[in-house]
Amino acid sequence: MSEIALPKVDRTIVSKKDLIVNNLKQFTHKKNVLSELDEIRPYETDALAAYKNLPLAVVLPENTQEVSEILKFCHRENIKVIPRGAGTGLSGGALPLNDAILLGLGKFNKILDIDFYNKCVVTQPGVTNLSITHAVKHKGYYYAPDPSSQLACSIGGNVAENSGGVHSLKYGTTTNNILGVEMVMMDGTICRIGGKTLDQEGYDLLGLICGSEGLLGVITEVTVKILKNPQIVKAALIGFPTIEDGGNCVTDIISNGITPAGMEIMDKALIDATEKFVHAGYPMDAEVLMIVELDGTKSEVEELFKQIKQIAEKNKSNSFKLSKNEKERLGFWSGRKAAFPACGAMAPDYYCMDGTIPRGKLSEILKEISRLSKKYNLGVANGFHAGDGNLHPLILFDGSNKEELRRTEEFGAEILKACVRMGGALSGEHGIGIEKRELMCEAFNDSDIQQQINIKMSLDEKNLLNPGKVYPILRKCAEEGRVHVHKGEEKFPDLPRF
């Protein structure tokens, strides 16, 4: 297990555990409060499994009023709270703290209203992303953001992390696809932001909450927009002999005014891994494989694929295969969607990174990753949401080897630093969490971070809601870099903690 500096444990809170647990049982059914080791163990980590930590207790409220009362109590008693959706987050945003209550939203699992007239669904936050689409598909509608974990991830978690997915190039991320939320502030105040109307007046609190990683409030209801299925969807598999050719093709497609519904790129390592795993029929002679998906009307899709074929040929493509039917289209995607398990079959562990670069820097970053792979002597497979410059390098390693884990983390950090240097961002859709917290100083200076912390403190003045996430735990950016804790000793014990 990896170690990282976490906010100092408040021993007085830990010593009052029994009292706190009894108090929590006043606010919700006692079966919803878990405090025994075997009960709370499943909550010790999220999908960033390298980090584990036990919470003081777990509470699983059933309605907004209960959430409000629990938060009010925790606020009064200075107890930290870690909100958690389905626990599929990849940046450690739901990592518990020993002196904190883990607030699980798993019981908020109902869709409350399907409103076809206003093209929206009102849902509780624990409902999974995919079940929203399932609830409306009989009338030809769907919910657009489709993170790869959509089968399991909750919509509340999607709001917290502003999740994207394969189709965000055309349809945007969560922030562009929600209309309103109900939220409980740390002091227990319940507020409704937005509703079934487009936009809101005044400060865009919905935009602020979306992607705030559970630091500003606990989402208890979400209103999402639903879209009508496109008339036709087709995909093409295009192989390229070099990274440069594939990268240039991505830029040229966009420059020609084409906005594909999705545009993915996989490198040789990932093509090999996924082909072995699912036999998707990928061309094995390609160094780079592109999946381009278009949707719209029949004539439009056909015309644009003609243009894309020409652009690909100009960029020396060595294969071009257009899906003939829905089965074949899904087959094209099967390899890409199996990227994670395929990498899992190649090495004991893999570490999924998430950064963004300007599209034009695609071949540059791939070369840099390849250089770093040699430097750290670790294998890497690359999958990109190329259309919006979002890369997911998968670093292959053996977690039982501590030294290899250390190298993996440094490798990952160097990739993200390179993204920032090239004009991109530290995270495209996984969030900062604890994973990239100390790297925030690569992208922001003290004033930028202070402004963000000021917002946090204005809405949660005691810093009780999900503390230790997103912002560097060492206050000054001068102290950048990943912080390791050795035998529980912090590196700079006298610095103020946030």
Next chain:
Amino acid sequence: MFTKEKKNSQIFQDSNHLSPTSELEVAELIKEAYRKKFPIDIHGSNSKKFIGYNVQAAKSLDLSSLSGVIEYLPEELYIKVKPGTQIKDIENILEKNNQELSFEPTDFGYLKDGKSNKGTAGGCVSCNFAGSRRFKVGSVRDFILGFRGVNGKGDIIKSGGTVVKNVTGYDLSKLVSGSFGTLVALTEVTLKISAKKPSQNTIIIYEKDPKTISDLFNMVLSSSNEISGAVFVPDEPKSKKFIPNKSKVFKLNDLNQEGAFFAFRIEGDQNSIKERIKDISNEMDLKKYKTSNLDIYQSDLFWKSINSLQLFSETKNNLLRAVVPPSKSENMMSFLKNKYRYFIDWSGSLFWIEVPGDENIREVKNTIIQNDGYVTIIKKSEDFEFTEKLFTVDDTKLMISKKIKESFDPRGLFNPGKMYKDF
């Protein structure tokens, strides 16, 4: 540095109209304002100055001289500009590469003084008013990739960047959109741009029955034909309180100016447009109605008139901007009848309503709120009574907004009272 600070301090003392030309100057002037606790009126070219309450501040910070394109990368689909850059100039630059701001910034120039004026990039972001494509592509806030600016203490801050996918810290770009200059003085904004569609057509349906119009809006929203605009323009009221404008504004060969009409726009290449019109004709059973078709040139003019509110050109009456869920459009139409001049945009969601100064504005506002909407009083008549709030806000949201305001501008110096009386 000392000399520079001293110079800025002197400029601050000597002039009430501050017109900085660099980000650093903006920061120095605001630091000076912070030290001296001077409220400041932050603005661009004043094209939307009349929206919101009047700001009571001795000093004005004019950002219109801080203008120009910093970086434009057509292939990366963004343009980074200084806040004083005119939207018109940005659109001209994008046009050369067949690109555009697809959120269609609302042009308030006609409303103010009878001619086009889209104002500056900073003003456009600060007000967050998107045009007819809103229901299809998003609002201004969905197109802000990042910004730089100066907060109320004089610190230069930034958020976001140039890439679309970005979850690194709170998305302050959204928060700044629509904040009317009360949180930061913008010094740089990065806008996401889109490819311009090669052609467009607009179908006009001559119809006025509220139920039918509401059904047509619903069909637009339910269609997979990617309709990118849908409006309803009713008959103008006969009352002398309204200056007749409709026949002048929509003077197009293929548009019959008599009576009410519903209009929707399809954009794309010509084959795709033809294919979709055919499909929509079946979906909406268009043969039931009297219709006409505006070609690319007329269609372009038509939507420009809509997005510049020319129907209300130079009105002396109150103008309200209301947004309701589309399912409430029928209720709203039944209420508005022929008493007020209005038109509906965003396929049944956005209502622009002209209310004469002597009419009961509260009744209109209450109806909007009862229909789950919100309303902004955009233009105020001479006899407007300030007992009516200009923005809709509930107590909880006001409380949260106040806290956020304080986190950016602890001394409450930026555009005090512009949005809400309290701060």
